[in-house]
Amino acid sequence: MLILECPYCGVKAEETELAAGGEAHLKRYGPGSSDDEFHDYLFMRENPKGVHFERWRHANGCGKWFHAARCTMTLEVFGTYTAQTSVPTQEIMDKIAAKRPGWTWREFADGKK
Amino acid sequence: MSKAVSVLNGARYSGLATVEDAGLQGMITLRGDLGSKALKAAVKAATGAEVPAQGSISVAENGAAAWMSPDELLLLVPYEDAVAKTAEVAEALKGEHALAVNVSDARAFFRLSGEGAREVLGKVSPVDFDAAAFKAGQFRRSRLAQVAGAFWLNGDGSFYIICFRSVGEYVFKLLSAAAHPQSKVGVY
Numbered sequence: 001m002l003i004l005e006c007p008y009c010g011v012k013a014e015e016t017e018l019a020a021g022g023e024a025h026l027k028r029y030g031p032g033s034s035d036d037e038f039h040d041y042l043f044m045r046e047n048p049k050g051v052h053f054e055r056w057r058h059a060n061g062c063g064k065w066f067h068a069a070r071c072t073m074t075l076e077v078f079g080t081y082t083a084q085t086s087v088p089t090q091e092i093m094d095k096i097a098a099k100r101p102g103w104t105w106r107e108f109a110d111g112k113k
Numbered sequence: 114m115s116k117a118v119s120v121l122n123g124a125r126y127s128g129l130a131t132v133e134d135a136g137l138q139g140m141i142t143l144r145g146d147l148g149s150k151a152l153k154a155a156v157k158a159a160t161g162a163e164v165p166a167q168g169s170i171s172v173a174e175n176g177a178a179a180w181m182s183p184d185e186l187l188l189l190v191p192y193e194d195a196v197a198k199t200a201e202v203a204e205a206l207k208g209e210h211a212l213a214v215n216v217s218d219a220r221a222f223f224r225l226s227g228e229g230a231r232e233v234l235g236k237v238s239p240v241d242f243d244a245a246a247f248k249a250g251q252f253r254r255s256r257l258a259q260v261a262g263a264f265w266l267n268g269d270g271s272f273y274i275i276c277f278r279s280v281g282e283y284v285f286k287l288l289s290a291a292a293h294p295q296s297k298v299g300v301y
Contacts, residue, residue: 009254011253013255014239016239016256060255060256061182062181062182062183062185062254063182064182
């Protein structure tokens with residue numbers, strides 16, 4: 001059972017109250033981009049064993065989207081944070097670094113901003 | 114105009130707890146900046162209640178305001194006054210980035226009372242109803258089995274439950290089944 005705390009209403013919501021929204025922090029390639037970029041944006045997804053960033057929506061609740069950082073292997077949740085950001089917050093990065101030194105995920109990594 | 118009736122017109126079931134159709138209730142959805150002075154004044158004028166804190170409901174004599182999300186409130190007013198109050202709120206918030214809509218007829222309203230109230234609701238909703246975790250005045254949007262719903266706890270230990278009117282009958286039957294006299298779990 002995955003339990004995430006909604007950063008907007010402070011509710012510790014379990015999985016059935018939430019709707020999964022796929023991978024977080026995708027950079028959108030639209031008109032004007034190359035075919036390869038557009039292809040990667042559409043189809044290429046991370047499938048890590050370990051640290052992962054996802055989008056979730058508090059569907060049976062306040063209805064807001066938010067981000068979550070968790071470990072796909074242990075289901076440990078590092079934290080949830082606002083959707084109004086295109087990079088994980090420093091607080092979340094620090095929390096992950098404390099528990100998974102040397103982690104990397106896409107362009108984000110331990111000790112990198 | 115035809116006479117308005119609530120979704121199940123006063124239906125009632127008694128088991129571990131008593132489930133009853135709580136009748137017609139005026140409800141106004143208000144979205145806007147909950148911190149703004151104009152909105153606070155408009156809520157106070159319409160319901161008599163203050164803007165509630167996150168995850169709670171503030172109840173006044175003739176109305177209430179419930180916290181739905183960081184930018185949304187549900188105002189409870191007498192059913193007959195809902196249309197007029199919606200217009201009042203909209204007028205008071207003219208020029209603000211806010212929207213008030215009368216949703217009274219889109220909703221069903223139930224009351225769940227009796228000793229088994231926590232247990233009955235706990236069977237259909239993924240919320241911790243322990244007395245230490247869910248206290249009077251707390252307001253929570255969640256789900257009731259397969260549909261969205263919201264509820265709050267009164268000082269007397271009864272719950273008020275709000276859901277969409279289209280699923281009102283489902284929710285009533287769901288709660289009734291959960292309140293079956295021989296279905297006691299004894300958790301809460």
